[in-house]
Amino acid sequence: MGLRRFIQLAATVLTNAYWLFPFGGASMYAGRLKSVCVPGLNCWSCPAAVGACPIGALQNMFAGLRPGLEVGNKHFGLYVIGMLGVIGSLVGRMPCAWVCPFGFFQELMHKIPSPKLKIPGFMSYLKYVFLGLFVILLPLLVVDRFGFGQVWFCKYVCPTGTLEAGIPMLLLKPGLRDMVGTLFHSKLTILAVFLIWMILCKRPFCRVACPLGAIYSLFNRSSAFRMTWDADKCTHCEQCYRDCPMDVKFWENPNHVDCIRCLKCYQESCKYGAISYEIAGIPARKSFGEKQAS
Amino acid sequence: MPVRTRKLPFVLLFIFLTAVVLGINFGEVCAVFEKAVTLCLDCIGIG
Numbered sequence: 032m033g034l035r036r037f038i039q040l041a042a043t044v045l046t047n048a049y050w051l052f053p054f055g056g057a058s059m060y061a062g063r064l065k066s067v068c069v070p071g072l073n074c075w076s077c078p079a080a081v082g083a084c085p086i087g088a089l090q091n092m093f094a095g096l097r098p099g100l101e102v103g104n105k106h107f108g109l110y111v112i113g114m115l116g117v118i119g120s121l122v123g124r125m126p127c128a129w130v131c132p133f134g135f136f137q138e139l140m141h142k143i144p145s146p147k148l149k150i151p152g153f154m155s156y157l158k159y160v161f162l163g164l165f166v167i168l169l170p171l172l173v174v175d176r177f178g179f180g181q182v183w184f185c186k187y188v189c190p191t192g193t194l195e196a197g198i199p200m201l202l203l204k205p206g207l208r209d210m211v212g213t214l215f216h217s218k219l220t221i222l223a224v225f226l227i228w229m230i231l232c233k234r235p236f237c238r239v240a241c242p243l244g245a246i247y248s249l250f251n252r253s254s255a256f257r258m259t260w261d262a263d264k265c266t267h268c269e270q271c272y273r274d275c276p277m278d279v280k281f282w283e284n285p286n287h288v289d290c291i292r293c294l295k296c297y298q299e300s301c302k303y304g305a306i307s308y309e310i311a312g313i314p315a316r317k318s319f320g321e322k323q324a325s
Numbered sequence: 326m327p328v329r330t331r332k333l334p335f336v337l338l339f340i341f342l343t344a345v346v347l348g349i350n351f352g353e354v355c356a357v358f359e360k361a362v363t364l365c366l367d368c369i370g371i372g
Contacts, residue, residue, distance in 0.1 A: 059362060066358035066361065075361045076364055076368045083357050083360070087361075088361070091360045092356070105351040106353050107351070108353070109353065110345055110348025110354060111357065112348075113341045113342065117342060119337075181367065182367050186370060189368070193370055196369040197371065210366070214371070215370045215371055253334060255335075311331050311334050312331040313328050314328070
């Protein structure tokens with residue numbers, strides 16, 4: 032097992048470390064850690080989750096903003112936005128590759144033998160539609176008569192919630208089964224579509240629909256950690272493109288919005304030292320290819 | 326060749342750390358906690 036796989040596994044276990052849930056009638060973890068947002072996409076209603084989902088938290092802040100302001104609560108979502116911004120300004124989209132449980136799950140699903148397909152490039156922009164519409168605008172603007180919005184992305188789209196919380200909770204709490212309706216069935220369908228898509232394509236949810244990845248991706252060009260590409264050393268063999276878990280053409284843009292900084296291209300693909308990284312302008316001492324050569 | 330450090334990441338870091346501090350002062354940690362410890366039926370597509 033490589034280092035990244037080990038860290039992905041450890042992060043998945045650590046963010047879902049409450050294994051006492053089957054013994055308390057599917058009671059959820061309620062310790063203080065739950066006030067901290069995890070860096071990856073992990074449903075906070077998962078019975079084993081020990082942290083908060085940043086996207087769920089953000090939607091709840093926006094959905095409750097109007098009635099909150101009326102009673103003097105200034106909950107603008109700064110805590111969550113700040114946490115995501117701190118991570119983004121340091122490493123950009125790196126958490127997607129290293130600590131996101133759902134990203135890890137997608138990579139494992141893609142190992143199932145099948146014909147492998149590409150996702151059209153334009154679909155990468157859909158994640159910004161999900162972020163802007165389902166996470167920000169709809170929760171803010173579509174409100175009930177008391178001024179409360181809904182968590183649109185969680186409620187109508189998020190397959191992570193269905194997989195990590197919806198299905199387990201229905202298994203653990205039989206009382207909830209009577210409440211299952213069209214909404215849950217539609218969410219099951221979305222999950223099924225993504226499950227099949229994960230087998231056929233690399234990380235489809237991350238590339239097409241993940242609002243958390245969309246937020247982090249905005250920092251890829253400006254984060255302290257950045258990938259670099261040496262045009263003089265690149266032979267355009269395209270090995271990095273073939274190995275990339277996000278189908279990024281590195282030579283076109285080393286800090287593409289879909290680059291999750293998994294470092295596979297740097298550590299395994301490029302034998303010519305064309306791929307490296309820098310931290311706030313300070314280059315890595317040696318590229319991996321140069322290390323191998325010396 | 327002289328190394329030129331980029332300042333933008335540090336400016337962003339400062340801005341977002343300030344946002345975290347402001348959010349904590351506005352009581353957002355408690356708001357996140359309250360939502361996170363209750364089963365969100367909306368989040369799992371049942372509510």
